[in-house]
Amino acid sequence: MLRSILSDDLPRSRWLALALVAILVGLAVAPFLFPGAKSLNVAAKICVFIVLAASFDLLLGYTGIVSFAHTMFFGIGAYGVAISLTRMGAGWDAVAVGTVAGLLLAIVLATVIGLFSLRVRTIFFAMITLAVASAFAILASQLSDLTGGEDGLNYRLPAALRASFSFGDTLFGVRLNGRLLDYYLVYTASLALILVLLRIVNSPFGSVLMAIRENPFRAEAIGYRTVVYRTIASCIAAATAALAGALLALWSSQTNPDTTLSFDIMVDILLMVVIGGMGTMYGAVIGAVLLVFAQNYLQDLLAVANKALLGVPLLANLFHPDRWLLWLGVAFILCVYFFPAGIVGRLRQKR
Amino acid sequence: MKRDWLPLLLIPALMIGALPLIGSPASWVTLTVAGLAMGLMIFIMASGLTLTFGLMDVLNFGHGAFIAVGAFVAASVMLALAPWMTADSIWLNLAAIGPAVLAAMVVSGVLGLGFERVIVRPVYGQHLKQILVTTGGLIVAEQLLKVIWGPDQITLSRPTALRGAFLFGDIAIEKYRVLAVVVGLVVFAALALTLNRTRLGLLIRAGVENGEMVEALGYRIRRLFVGVFVVGSALAGLGGAMWGLYQETVTAAIGAQVAVLVFIVIIIGGLGSVGGCFVGALLVGLTANYIGFLAPKVALGSNILLMALVLLWRPQGLYPVAKR
Amino acid sequence: MAEPLLSLRGVQTHIGHYHILHGVEFDVAEGGLTMLLGRNGAGKTTTLRTIMGMWRAAAGEIRFDGRDITNMPTPDIARLGIAYVPESMAIFADLTVQENLVLAARSGPMDQKRLDWIFGRFEALKRFWMLPAGLLSGGQKQMLAVARAIIEPRRLLLIDEPTKGLAPAIIANMIDAFRELKDGESTLLVVEQNFAFARQLGDSVAVMDDGRVAHQGGMAAFAADSALQQHLLGLGMDTHQ
Known part of the structure; x- marks a missing residue:
């Protein structure tokens, strides 16, 4: 049963299994275990980023292509829902229209970019996607009539997802309101998407992708059209990223370039996948949890170090709370050199 | 493989084509000079990147770090020499800018040496890792800049002699842009002379075409590559310093922002080709300024359009480099 | 007997997942021209590239002029006085x-x-x-x-298929040039498909088959032994081209 849900891709490490169960259960009971707006927000972000990172891993880890345009698809999904909720009013029909429109646009764009540049080399694709993504981010902030420009869009969620909606009194002291419903919507959808991705990478299609990653010439010689496979993979990744974006828009009732399209988010996803472990899917889960935690709580830790070093000029700055990315960047480089399979790879070796 | 003039003709074609759209000749001159200045600054930053790619198949996604470092170092020196910057003498102004630019180039170059050793060398020939690790290098470098110079942007004003514009009737040409054009042309001429007239240049050109054969002739291409990498980093630092003065602000994100333009330029030019990089940079600079005037909303997106058009015409860029 | 200018002992080379050379052994004496013959895919080009350090030898030893040059960097090998003309010409x-x-x-x-x-x-x-x-x-x-x-002047010239696709008049010039070189300053190791050319020019011969040297000896003896030629090179070698 469990085997088939996980598509036969078991954690293969006791510690990894433990961590995954902890994440699964932790996120499931988060609203009750850590009540409060901030922690619920962190939990929802973790869910969304797990999906986003996992979809990126499909590209980076399983297909061996580097795209810097992944946040673009994330943004398309988020803006799809945000724009339709702004324009059509706070109904489920708007959510459906926005999600579908975002999905379609993401898939079309991914196909165009893929067919255009995936036949050439990894480096070329990375450069093109970087350029396209930065142009798209600028475009989104310029078309302020549609997207609200730099400030983004603030909109009302469907009634059932608002804090004012109540479907009961309290449970274990937690109010049963629309936010709780919203959280479980995000949680369930994320879990479903992860399981779908697991199924994809463990299917024959996934094996072909990995064969192409290992040796594209050989795969082509055996008769696989590598461009087609790579393009399909990047479409699936783009579609999943768009769905993650839609979930984020549904959660946060505001969508702006900084939270969906910026290069910073792209860097975050890269860090998640590489530190967690490329080509393992579970790595994306671990990486996303780690990074979102770091973003929200590593600062506190650094603040302590910073205080201790206050007086020492440069050293204190190195441990400034805002410099958490510095340390994750160093970890990232070390991972690429020494642990290409990231945390998950290490855990599996130790078995 | 005859001298291929067609891409070169694109530049005057673009200039002439833009004239009727813009209407006013005065604005056109201003925009053209602005476009050339911007293009040449990008060329300075991009030339080293395209050469290192040609020589060793290495594309440094962290190239923007050198641009940013150059901008910060130059800003620091100029702020320290503030009295000379604000003096009413062009010689004192230049006495401030000179050391600033020199320091920017030296620091970026030295950084390049370290970057090549620590970040790039372990991942030769592995493109995926190369992209990841150099991007990681950019992340770390950007954070270190914030550690050293603080997280806030630095405001920089141009020295007295370079403020304002030359006026010819109703045509206004900003003085700083003229300087940028001059420096850009000097760098281009120096590179072109080195590549075409010296033995070192011969080696680089041959190495871009077929590094393995250059080794079989008895030359150590690794050393050559390190040299080009360092010079390219120093030039990025020079470009960064100039860009900082051009924008009159310096932030840690400057590198990543400009790097996008740099990538577009070397894709357009043909990876590995300095001549193509030159043409591509001018096209990008001019297009950005013309479109910025005609349709400001889509100005920066116009570069992508330009890139797409060029690649539809020549999928390997304007001047594809003959490879083994 | 004087030490040969170039000698290969048990050289093994892999290219990617493919094992190409399975212990190549032969000597090239100083002066004169040695022809390296063999069917397509026998490993001739790989042998030259391995000598040049362009492919890594996984095992074995390559000695040049009394020095071990196995897996030395290519530029250093070239600087010892070895020149290489690849089949692709690589101009x-x-x-x-x-x-x-x-x-x-x-x-x-x-x-x-x-x-x-x-x-x-x-x-x-x-x-x-x-x-x-x-x-x-x-x-x-x-x-x-x-x-x-x-x-x-170089002491050893490694030349890969110099006559491929050339007009007869140019081949004649090439033969003259190689003759002058081998009689003068250089030793030549030439990979060749054109047996007519090889026979005219070669002093000695090494024939490769499936990643090994199957035969080494004088050219005159090999040229006279048509059964051996047929066995190692296949039919119609001398009418090739």
Whole structure:
């Protein structure tokens, strides 16, 4: 049963299994275990980023292509829902229209970019996607009539997802309101998407992708059209990223370039996948949890170090709370050199 | 493989084509000079990147770090020499800018040496890792800049002699842009002379075409590559310093922002080709300024359009480099 | 017996997942011309590239002039006095004929007497001196590739299929040039498919088969033994081309 849900891709490490169960259960009971707006927000972000990172891993880890345009698809999904909720009013029909429109646009764009540049080399694709993504981010902030420009869009969620909606009194002291419903919507959808991705990478299609990653010439010689496979993979990744974006828009009732399209988010996803472990899917889960935690709580830790070093000029700055990315960047480089399979790879070796 | 003039003709074609759209000749001159200045600054930053790619198949996604470092170092020196910057003498102004630019180039170059050793060398020939690790290098470098110079942007004003514009009737040409054009042309001429007239240049050109054969002739291409990498980093630092003065602000994100333009330029030019990089940079600079005037909303997106058009015409860029 | 100029012992080379050389052993004596023959895919080009350090030898030893050069960096091997003309010629297409040769003359300005001698053999190079090498015809490119290897004296020349696709008149010039070289300063190791050419020029012969040297000896004896030729090279080798 469990085997088939996980598509036969078991954690293969006791510690990894433990961590995954902890994440699964932790996120499931988060609203009750850590009540409060901030922690619920962190939990929802973790869910969304797990999906986003996992979809990126499909590209980076399983297909061996580097795209810097992944946040673009994330943004398309988020803006799809945000724009339709702004324009059509706070109904489920708007959510459906926005999600579908975002999905379609993401898939079309991914196909165009893929067919255009995936036949050439990894480096070329990375450069093109970087350029396209930065142009798209600028475009989104310029078309302020549609997207609200730099400030983004603030909109009302469907009634059932608002804090004012109540479907009961309290449970274990937690109010049963629309936010709780919203959280479980995000949680369930994320879990479903992860399981779908697991199924994809463990299917024959996934094996072909990995064969192409290992040796594209050989795969082509055996008769696989590598461009087609790579393009399909990047479409699936783009579609999943768009769905993650839609979930984020549904959660946060505001969508702006900084939270969906910026290069910073792209860097975050890269860090998640590489530190967690490329080509393992579970790595994306671990990486996303780690990074979102770091973003929200590593600062506190650094603040302590910073205080201790206050007086020492440069050293204190190195441990400034805002410099958490510095340390994750160093970890990232070390991972690429020494642990290409990231945390998950290490855990599996130790078995 | 005859001298291929067609891409070169694109530049005057673009200039002439833009004239009727813009209407006013005065604005056109201003925009053209602005476009050339911007293009040449990008060329300075991009030339080293395209050469290192040609020589060793290495594309440094962290190239923007050198641009940013150059901008910060130059800003620091100029702020320290503030009295000379604000003096009413062009010689004192230049006495401030000179050391600033020199320091920017030296620091970026030295950084390049370290970057090549620590970040790039372990991942030769592995493109995926190369992209990841150099991007990681950019992340770390950007954070270190914030550690050293603080997280806030630095405001920089141009020295007295370079403020304002030359006026010819109703045509206004900003003085700083003229300087940028001059420096850009000097760098281009120096590179072109080195590549075409010296033995070192011969080696680089041959190495871009077929590094393995250059080794079989008895030359150590690794050393050559390190040299080009360092010079390219120093030039990025020079470009960064100039860009900082051009924008009159310096932030840690400057590198990543400009790097996008740099990538577009070397894709357009043909990876590995300095001549193509030159043409591509001018096209990008001019297009950005013309479109910025005609349709400001889509100005920066116009570069992508330009890139797409060029690649539809020549999928390997304007001047594809003959490879083994 | 004097030590051979070049000797290979048990050389094994892998390219990617493929095991190409399975213990190549042969010697090249100083002076004269050794022909390296064999069917397509026997491992001749891989052998030359392994000597040059362009492929890594996974096992075995390559000695040149009494020194172990196994897996030395390619530039260092070249600097010991070995020149290489690859089958692809690998001329620098964007550089002029002159620039190609300037680059090949490592130790300084080109020697005019030597240049005149090269021009005498390969007249086209003089004619197209300032032309980008990419514009030369196939045969002219081959001349340039050979000229690049001999623009300065080198002790050992490794030449991969110099006659491939050449007109007979050019082949005759090539033969003359190689003769002068082997009688003078250089030792040559030439990979060849054209047995007629090989027989005219070779002093000794090494024949490869499936990643090993199956036969080594004098050219005269090998040329006389048609059964051996047929066994190692297959039918119709001497009518090839």
